[in-house]
Amino acid sequence: MKKRELLPHCPDAERALLGAVLLDNAAWPQVAALSPGEFYLDSHQKIFATIQSLFKAGTPADLVTVAEELKRSAELEAMGGASYISSLTDGLPRLNNVTHYVRLVKEKALLRRLVYASQEIAKRAREGPENVADLLAWARSEIPQATSSNGIAAGVLLSQVEPERVKWLWRNRIPLSKITMLDGDPGLGKSLLALEIAARLSRGQSLHGDDPRLHGGSVILTAEDGLADTVAPRLVAAGADRNRIVALKYAPDKKGEKTVSNIPVDLPTIEAAIERVGAKLVIVDVLMAYLPSDTNSYRDQDVRLALTPLAEMADRAGVAVICIRHLTKAPGGSPLYRGGGSIGIIGGARAGLLVARDPEDPSLIVLAQTKSNLGPPAPSLAYRIEANSDGVPYIAWKGESQQTASLLLAATAGDEEERGALAEAKEFLQQELESGPMKQTELKLAWRKAGIADATIRRAKMILGALSRKEGVGKDGYWLWELREKAKGAHIRNMNTLGKNGNSDAGLTPEESDAYSKLFKGAHAKGAQEPMSTLRDQECVEN
Missing domain, CATH: 1.10.860.10 (DNAb Helicase; Chain A)
Structure with missing residues (x-):
């Protein structure tokens, strides 16, 4: 002993x-x-x-x-x-x-x-x-x-690994044992489309353009739709065998029930549901609702803490996981970056899909591919949302479409989305600075990684009244950004709270203050009311 x-x-x-x-x-x-x-x-x-x-x-x-x-x-x-x-x-x-x-x-x-x-x-x-x-x-x-x-000896010799073919829930679109992101604006049938896939799977009917057919159950996690008035009627309209489909309640404040509100904590409950119906599909609708409350969805390391265990569960159980996201409001850019949250979310998925309205025929909605790591590109498909005699919507497929994800998103760019980009930039700054001050250099890397333009961030900073302050001197000095309501009183007193021309530019770096002062003068000479909206190359953020 x-x-x-x-x-x-x-x-x-x-x-x-x-x-x-x-x-x-x-x-x-x-x-x-x-x-x-x-x-x-x-x-x-x-x-x-x-x-x-x-x-x-x-x-x-x-x-x-x-x-x-x-x-x-x-x-x-x-x-x-x-x-x-x-x-x-x-x-x-x-x-x-x-x-x-x-x-x-x-x-x-x-x-x-x-x-x-x-x-x-x-x-x-x-x-x-x-x-x-x-x-x-x-x-x-x-x-x-x-x-x-x-x-056990570290690593696996690849000579001991038997090559396997990729298995598909929907050939070249949704792989089994992996995560697939399904992105789109509200009202375009993302949830309805996911239920259509679950319904076909439940009765062993092939998905559009796929053969052979796969037969299995599905697990549905829904945080937005009611089970009795929305999910169940839609499954009936799609002809589903509902004995093969189980829904897990979303109840973040309930204890002692088999509810699901947190990935990865609730993964054991999801796995038990998979086993119950022999599931081949798990639907997470919407992803952001199931991330832990302390997760910053714009930080790669935060989202990967949730998605890595989810991906491991998908591989272990042999199920396809469809995670539904809303699009950000930022216009343009790569379709990969338009889903909500960090780029690490789509990075953790092996496939990505997008739904958007057809710009040439607004009565049609197009399902296009944004990412395909495991197979060749699949053609886009068009569909309409129609209703049965009880007024319950269902997916009506209309064949292939020539629209791509890039074309679909480019067609929707405009002034309204530009305003949306500003709202997203404000939300980004509030999330990033919520826990305290952050170095400007680190913050800049984060907003660029999130696909937010420098100019949009500067406008968001001014509207929020976020502050900047210098720490250290000389080469060792650096700028910190923080929210006004989070800043200590002493910090605010040490900041420039009134610009050279009487305009409030609290919390600006010297470069910012000079840029806004010059612009303020020019704007007032022209009678402009909102000089900050016309900022261009003079603005503060260093390249």
């Missing part, structure tokens, strides 16, 4: 991780990177394995459910009873340290494997006689295996 106690381990980190998950299941996606064997104490191994099995079954893991599960397997009393499970949450460190604790537990497990490997090498060397060359070769192979995760 003493020898075991001397082996490297960190019981506090193990307790913190288990307690973090029991208090808040949102910590699970990070902790799930561990395996039971990486915990040192037997009791911790069993508790972790129990939590793991509960999530796999789609059941929340908390103090009560874990204690009951361990009691059922007659393991609870041996580890100190329910009071020990409760004690895991005592004095719990901050949840934002979970990643650090995971690394600690993994490092200690690695050190233990090194100890075990070294002991075995020493034992065989002492025992002899043995061919020294063979022993040395074995020892050289043993150390790399011990230092890799779970004692």
